[in-house]
Amino acid sequence: MLNTRVLESVLIPLGALLASALIFAVFLLALGKSPVTFLSLVWTGGFSSWFSIQSALQRAAPLILTGLAFAIPARIGLTLLGAEGAVVIGGFAAAAVAIPLVGAGLPTAIVWPVMALAAMAVGAVWVGLAGWLKHHRGVNETISSLLLTYIAIAIVSFLIEGPFRDPGSANKPSTMPLGSDYRIGGMFDSSVHWGLAAGLLLAAALWVLMARTPFGFAARMTGGNLRAAQGQGLPVGRLLVACCAIAGACAGVAGFFEIAAIHGQANASLAAGYGFTGILVAFLARHNPLAVVPVAILFGALDASGGLVQRRMEMPDATMLVLQGIIFIVLLVSDTMYGRLPFLNPNRSGART
């Protein structure tokens, strides 16, 4: 029984990926492009060389974190679209809190943890708000978290263009740059920043949390049947808010690394869509924190090869978005296949009334 379920949760997403690839191939053929070329370019751009692998892993790091930000609330039955907002507002908080610390010349051993904590705290509060509204006011969490994302982006862009604007950033309004001394570099002489390590660590920790601790068990109970969880005396409100806060903190970490490792300052580039791609990552990973990692790497590779596809095949950069959209729709459709694969359910024939 268990084996069939595990097998299903591997086979069906893989099948969905395959089906999406076929549909995308038809799309390419219709445009007169070669699917084979596309595939080989994805291979070249994402996996073939140390350079392309680094590039894929670098893009995978924020996707792991935003994937977790969708997967954890999903286990308690919430569909949150708030990761993008938490990346942006968390990243901004990290950049803003760094300004006085850098100004005082404190060592990175202090500045980085404070920045990370600020990003996590702000992200947690931001997304936690959606959970609070859900439990105490009955507000649909999907809508509220999406709106909170737009509010976060608006607030941050107001602050960056107004009070926090670095006078030196003429063309693109930004906060004060951290300076090269405070930038987080690559791990072990590579160009992959430490955000990947943080993502791997968090994925493992959150897997343990959800699969092996009473907190995770209670959260899964609540997600599976709210009334049964209430009947067992579980503090469902606190669980809901806690799961949202964890999600916000994960996205906040992604924002922190975007600032400290990539941009060096907060600006409009923070809203790069990692929060939304993370939704797709989590779906494909069946909301399993460990499975988020390989899926995020796959999407990182797709993203990394996007430029190559654009140049060599003369296709617009939205091509990758089309592929993502196809994967998402096929994935949602594939959800109906659970328990219905004939070769996995031999004894479940006939109608049941």
Place this chain on the structure above:
Amino acid sequence: MTQAKLSDCMPQIGPHPGGAMSLETRAMTKTFGALRALDDVSLNVRAGSFHALLGENGAGKSTLVKCIMGFHAADSGATLLDGAPVAIASPRQAQMRGIGMVYQHFTLVPCLTTAENLVIARPDAPGIIYWRAELQRLEAFMDRMPFRVRLDRHVADLSAGERQKLEILKLLYLDQRVLILDEPTSVMTPSEADEVLTLLGGMAQRGEITVLMISHKFREVKAFCDSFTVLRHGRVTGSGCAQDTSIDAMSRMMIGETQLRARAPRLTGEASGTTRAAAQPRLTLDAVSADDATGRRVVDAVSLDLHAGEVVGIAGVSGNGQSALVEVLAGQRALSGGRVLAHGQPFAPRRADLDRYKVFGLPEEPLRNAVVPRMSVAENMAFRSFDKPPVAGRFGLISPARMRAVAAGLIRRYNVQTPSADAPIETLSGGNLQRAVLARELSGDVEVLIVANPCFGLDFASVAEIRAQIMEQRNRGAAVLLVSEDLDEVLELSDRVAVMSAGKLGPVVAVEATDRDRIGREMGGH
């Protein structure tokens, strides 16, 4: 097999234009996958008879009437109306042939009035309705009917019993002359049930209609029906004249030659009786009130003491606040007034209090209230224990192996039929699901047990077992609150009884000091 001669016990009525029709099925067989739901079922309902269709849950009663109504296509066999074979492929065709059915769930539109519901049910309802003329016709129709429901009332404001009456009126309004009723009295008070069944019986006797009623209640069958058919495991195990057949004989046909189940043994220990009044109650409800989502008061100042070693039964017609009361005690509904005490201390349905005062529950509809359908049997059985040793081990981490081991023990002890401890609990049958919940809630030390409709929809064997388990908890000294819509269950298990009506709890009296009729009157709000 008992086969009394039907012609002996009821008057012969010939085909009657515009009146009752006879209904027959011949050798009807229906399979769902490997399950043979109906096996060569021949049913003979004479014109103008009031025929009972008896059988346990899962015996095939519903499948049979659904085949007659055209919901299911039978694999083989035929339906005959007035002796002529008819092909019915949909409920609409059944309606055109004059066969109507009252379902267990309501099919009325709550936000429309009685009159509107009746008119829109007509297949020939005009595109533009002249209400004045329709209302006049409806008034005339109501005058001809043996019972009436006010035409201008919204269905949402009708009681469950009135709605059921309206469902029946709707069939008569549509000129259906074969009425199939699926447990029609389950939502009525005993007096309402008697009224409706008497009137339908009268119409049948006058040859106006034929009634086929699915029922579980022998009392109704004996009082109102003239003939009956019993199904068991999809086969006809007996039929005959309801008046000449004893209840014992009927129940043997229903459950086979196995022993009729005995009442769960009730022990009288020192905890019961006179000493009870002096002791501290295990659970006290003090003017407990609760509202529904719209702010309407559904539980109105309910006060009750629950002592060790007793079962307090709360009877009542569905929808009078009993479910809401259980929800309050289970933490599924907010308390809007009053307080709950356990051992004299303030009690909230939080995990800490549930554990401290050893409060357990068997909620109604376990799939909705007691289990997480997609989690495994082992996980569901660990709901009480996942945050405590031995399931939670070092560093508070849960060990799936220990969780499975605990579950395996419970599965054996409570005889839960499951393919494995890792199977999703939603794959279990109703009886096994309830046994799994029972195993989880009753395997430890129970001081307070809150039970709601524990046997709803279960077969005889499971019912006996579950009632025995509840009684055993009482005998071991647990304080049990039993909320049930099954009056027989309340009377069988309770030491003290009270009736809940319109959100208020009536006086709590010893079960010896009351009887069915009195409780029935109170259920009706008298």
